[in-house]
Amino acid sequence: MKQSRLFTALDEGLSLDGPLHVIRPPAGYDLAGLRDVSVEATFYPDHQYWAAAGLIGDGAGRAATLVVVPRSKTLARAMISGAIAQGGTVIVDGQKTDGVESLYKDIRKVATIEGVVTKGHGRLFWFRADRQPAWEVSVTSPQGFTTVPGIFSEAKVDAGSALLAPFLDGLEGEVADLGAGWGYLSRAILQNDAVTRLDMVEAEKTALDCAVQNVDDPRAHGIWGDALTHQGAYDAVVSNPPFHTSRSGDPDLGRGFIATAARILKPRGVFFMVANRHLPYEADLDARFARIEELSGSGAFKLFRATRPKR
CATH class of the missing domain: 3.40.50.150 (Vaccinia Virus protein VP39)
Structure with a gap:
């Protein structure tokens, strides 16, 4: 079994000096053996998977936040901005097809990247939370309705x-x-x-x-x-x-x-x-x-x- 980007990063210098909070990892994402980990999952099957593992939590007292990049670019930006607001180390892990490369380029403009792992058609990088990127993280909802980034047909009626x-x-x-x-x-x-x-x-x-x-x-x-x-x-x-x-x-x-x-x-x-x-x-x-x-x-x-x- 190939080693994940996260565990490769831990072998190559990523240090977790306290609790790690992971945002939206899919079921089966490799967190095996890590201690002091909590997970936030809003997709029901994923939530049930992580709840069965006893890892669902709010991330209180976290030292680091790991953002697993979703398909939605606006949602990914919102997740990273939220992680930066929490302080500590921010880790971003995603596939190239989900836009991780453009996120990496944007973060490099406002933060010093402390480490990078590129493998498996994706990239993981980490940095210290400091400045927020100049991102637009809201959506224009269909008239008369409320929507949020990342949900199906967020900007218009399907x-x-x-x-x-x-x-x-x-x-x-x-x-x-x-x-x-x-x-x-x-x-x-x-x-x-x-x-x-x-x-x-x-x-x-x-x-x-x-x-x-x-x-x-x-x-x-x-x-x-x-x-x-x-x-x-x-x-x-x-x-x-x-x-x-x-x-x-x-x-x-x-x-x-x-x-x-x-x-x-x-x-x-x-x-x-x-x-x-x-x-x-x-x-x-x-x-x-x-x-x-x-x-x-x-x-x-x-x-x-x-x-x-x-x-």
């Missing part, structure tokens, strides 16, 4: 969700929004007075916090969790499922959402879904539902209405 919303008229009873994001479809669902309860199920805690702010309705309930394992019994399920957690697309994520929808729907329930047109979900819908109707979509997106879930 086109697929916008296509699906008009078809949600007439929903009633108990409804689940699987992968609710920051709440655009949830707000549309609650335009129906006959909806008695809406569960907004979302794995990314920062997105769910936005949804709770954006959907100011006593019928709405935010649920931080994994849509693939969510339990319930609903009259309707609505979803714009993710199809990637990295730069590589993964249709199995959408397939998992379809399976969950079929499992948690009542026998006469209805499932509404939007997906990128190139994703091959028709066979999965046919396997899980007795009746499938493709609604009017666009060149980029297809919309489905599915009923009579198969048990």
